[in-house]
Amino acid sequence: MNSDVLVIGGGIAGIEAATNLYLLGYSVTLVEQESELGGHVAQWNKLFPNYKNAHQIIQTLLQQLPGDITILRSTKIIHLSEKDRLFSVNLSNNSTITTKTILIATGYDLFDARLKEEYGYKIYDNVITSAELESLLRQNKPILTKQGKEPSRIGFVHCVGSRDRKINNLYCSKVCCVTAVKQAIEIRQKLPFCEAYCFYMDLRMYGLNFEELYNESQEKYGVTFIRGRLSEASETIDGKLILKVEDTLLGRPLKMTIDMLVLMVGMVPSKGTNFLIKELGLHINNGHFIASNDEHLRANHTNKHGIFVAGSASSPKTIDDTLADARSAAMAIHQFFKNSKL
Ligand SMILES: Cc1cc2nc3c(=O)[nH]c(=O)nc-3n(C[C@H](O)[C@H](O)[C@H](O)COP(=O)(O)OP(=O)(O)OC[C@H]3O[C@@H](n4cnc5c(N)ncnc54)[C@H](O)[C@@H]3O)c2cc1C
Numbered sequence: 001m002n003s004d005v006l007v008i009g010g011g012i013a014g015i016e017a018a019t020n021l022y023l024l025g026y027s028v029t030l031v032e033q034e035s036e037l038g039g040h041v042a043q044w045n046k047l048f049p050n051y052k053n054a055h056q057i058i059q060t061l062l063q064q065l066p067g068d069i070t071i072l073r074s075t076k077i078i079h080l081s082e083k084d085r086l087f088s089v090n091l092s093n094n095s096t097i098t099t100k101t102i103l104i105a106t107g108y109d110l111f112d113a114r115l116k117e118e119y120g121y122k123i124y125d126n127v128i129t130s131a132e133l134e135s136l137l138r139q140n141k142p143i144l145t146k147q148g149k150e151p152s153r154i155g156f157v158h159c160v161g162s163r164d165r166k167i168n169n170l171y172c173s174k175v176c177c178v179t180a181v182k183q184a185i186e187i188r189q190k191l192p193f194c195e196a197y198c199f200y201m202d203l204r205m206y207g208l209n210f211e212e213l214y215n216e217s218q219e220k221y222g223v224t225f226i227r228g229r230l231s232e233a234s235e236t237i238d239g240k241l242i243l244k245v246e247d248t249l250l251g252r253p254l255k256m257t258i259d260m261l262v263l264m265v266g267m268v269p270s271k272g273t274n275f276l277i278k279e280l281g282l283h284i285n286n287g288h289f290i291a292s293n294d295e296h297l298r299a300n301h302t303n304k305h306g307i308f309v310a311g312s313a314s315s316p317k318t319i320d321d322t323l324a325d326a327r328s329a330a331m332a333i334h335q336f337f338k339n340s341k342l
């Protein structure tokens, strides 16, 4: 099978880039390891900052995806090799694709919260991740503790797996502050009697309408923000959680009992991204994601000729940033083909 461009990863970055590359006149093959396209966004419910429906965004992107693009679902990359500036890619369905360019859109994985043992994830019953809370909200399931009770106090811990020297993840994952604010509001809407506390180091409300959402969470929904890092969570005999937090605004330690703890897990390079980094000898940046050749001028180029990157495979990104980056990657590949013809 021959293709001008092989797009690896069928999340929103891969879908948007594939559509734009096809519209620019290229033959495109899109490979996704899962049975469905959409990546992480397909698992979300209502999106920050405006509660747009994640499912509808995926549906719109899929409707725009041209029928002439070859889409291989449930397919993995087994091996890649290069000869005379042509790539040969062996796939798990026993086929081989020959392509002039590869666009890596293999995205991120969620940080494994078990690595922050002191927070008690998978040790204590009522510690869950932001992705698990999102899944409960998406399925419209009741929010209950493992003991079957509606919680009367929920805590959200920011920066789990990000901005953390102990685990050598120094970067900010960009989406978790505003996700905490959005989810705290959703809890207050669903369970108006339940108090919601966010434990943060700094609040990064940089995007359009993020600050407004943060203001609304306090003024309309009474969410409480405590500046401080959680040092430890422990469990009581009845399944409640005792948090030890250093309140860095008041400069004193704080002890609080809550019913449920939500860990705002950050983004790390996905297994697929790490596999391609090794297989293709790609450079990585400070966050261990795929490094851009030049972050200002050649953000979608990697250190390897003919290999490009789009979306959260190069750094944590919101949906807007990911889609813009995917279109930018399509244009970078277009320029690459134009220049090769000169
Ligand atoms: C808890 C949470 C909530 C969020 N909520 C929002 C929100 O409300 N609003 C917002 O703007 N952003 C939100 N985001 C960010 C959003 O999830 C990302 O912007 C988006 O998922 C990035 O898309 P992507 O295509 O780059 O990566 P991904 O979504 O990770 O997709 C990558 C795709 O590549 C596939 N893949 C990986 N390796 C291979 C391989 N080797 N071969 C084939 N396929 C492979 C994967 O299966 C996946 O389908 C949230 C993030 C988190 C963590």
Ligand code: SF4
Binding pocket: 158, 159, 160, 162, 163, 171, 172, 173, 174, 175, 176, 177, 178, 202, 203, 204, 264, 266
């Ligand atoms: S977005 Fe907020 S919670 Fe996420 S890593 Fe950055 S500062 Fe921490």
